[in-house]
Amino acid sequence: MKKFQPQQMRSLAARLATAVGVPSGDAEILADALVDADLQGTSTHGISRLNIYLQRMTKGLIAPKATLSIERDSGSVLALDAGNGLGQVQAVKALGLLLPLARANGVAAATIRNSQHFGALSYYCNRAANEGMVLLAMTNCEPAMSPEGGYQAFFGTNPIAASFPTGKGFHIKIDLATSIIARGNIIAAQKKKQAIPEGWALDRHGNPTTDAQEALLGTVLTMAGHKGYALALMVEIFSSVLSGAAIGADIGSMYKNMDRKQDVGHFFCLLNIAAFLDPDEFCSRIDDMIDRIKASAKRPGVDEILVPGERSARNALVNEIQGISVSQETLAELQQWCSRLNVPLDCIEVNA
Numbered sequence: 001m002k003k004f005q006p007q008q009m010r011s012l013a014a015r016l017a018t019a020v021g022v023p024s025g026d027a028e029i030l031a032d033a034l035v036d037a038d039l040q041g042t043s044t045h046g047i048s049r050l051n052i053y054l055q056r057m058t059k060g061l062i063a064p065k066a067t068l069s070i071e072r073d074s075g076s077v078l079a080l081d082a083g084n085g086l087g088q089v090q091a092v093k094a095l096g097l098l099l100p101l102a103r104a105n106g107v108a109a110a111t112i113r114n115s116q117h118f119g120a121l122s123y124y125c126n127r128a129a130n131e132g133m134v135l136l137a138m139t140n141c142e143p144a145m146s147p148e149g150g151y152q153a154f155f156g157t158n159p160i161a162a163s164f165p166t167g168k169g170f171h172i173k174i175d176l177a178t179s180i181i182a183r184g185n186i187i188a189a190q191k192k193k194q195a196i197p198e199g200w201a202l203d204r205h206g207n208p209t210t211d212a213q214e215a216l217l218g219t220v221l222t223m224a225g226h227k228g229y230a231l232a233l234m235v236e237i238f239s240s241v242l243s244g245a246a247i248g249a250d251i252g253s254m255y256k257n258m259d260r261k262q263d264v265g266h267f268f269c270l271l272n273i274a275a276f277l278d279p280d281e282f283c284s285r286i287d288d289m290i291d292r293i294k295a296s297a298k299r300p301g302v303d304e305i306l307v308p309g310e311r312s313a314r315n316a317l318v319n320e321i322q323g324i325s326v327s328q329e330t331l332a333e334l335q336q337w338c339s340r341l342n343v344p345l346d347c348i349e350v351n352a
């Protein structure tokens, strides 16, 4: 692992995206979303994903200049088409459409079809929380999990997320795949040729495996057995059935299907806290709840009870100063893209 200043990595990612045809403003959105994941410690959804997005753009599988179009407008409900553009870019633009609607009406929702993998959901949820809003976000993604009792990949790891503003200097950030583990962790283990823990995955014949490569050919297990299956199904219905995006196993795999688009669907529901109660009262009530959670009795060996989002916020503060970690594999990919696209690799390693 080498560490780099976040701003330098943002600039490099944006220049590489621009070099494959992404308009500069959109390239900055993509770069910011990726580096934000690295800052928060979710490196599985950070700069390590740039390589596959660049590959797919150069093969014409993602439209770098896509625009977001409104297919249906029912006041504060929008049905959007991402035009096969970058998921991060279209999701930020969708949120931009929903914010004034939620301010005016208390709640606004959108489906987004014809999109791609869009990284860590908390990026969008935290942006909404910065505005005093709660964004409930869901997405389907490439097939990785089977229904309970099966072993053929049907669902993606279908994550769900929401962030809540607090007065504690961080947002409560609920952001989780409905799989036992985000698939990015298996991809990371496979890249490092490491084994994965038991209980994460089945191989392509339905047998438990600790081999990351076999796991990627097989299925990731759902979170909490049948309950994870049920939640993944709910995310699927909101994200694809309702949006018009590809359903379940029809979604193109970002890594395996280098011949067709993904057609991922997202679902956003944005709630304006001020429409429900005074934002100051919300803040004092949520802060009081956090205090009570953190003061609750700790299990033996536990120093501190954390609330979701607390560790990520601490990571972000440290990584902003000390730099974000970039693996050797990702660095090698960036070097290759820089030489291929004639973009200077001018990031200076922190503490080199």
Ligand SMILES: NC(=O)c1ccc[n+]([C@@H]2O[C@H](COP(=O)([O-])OP(=O)(O)OC[C@H]3O[C@@H](n4cnc5c(N)ncnc54)[C@H](O)[C@@H]3O)[C@@H](O)[C@H]2O)c1
Pocket (backbone or CB within 6 Å): 042, 045, 117, 118, 119, 120, 121, 122, 139, 140, 141, 142, 156, 157, 158, 159, 161, 173, 174, 175, 176, 177, 178, 181, 182, 183, 184, 306, 307, 308, 309, 310, 312
């Ligand atoms: N775009 C996609 O297709 C896709 C698919 C799957 C996952 N993802 C992303 O992958 C990322 C990782 O997902 P994950 O399921 O591995 O999440 P995770 O298991 O790391 O965390 C799940 C939740 O638990 C909280 N948490 C973790 N440790 C905690 C602790 N000790 N105390 C209190 N709270 C704690 C986190 O803040 C988070 O809200 C997410 O950002 C998700 O959006 C994206």
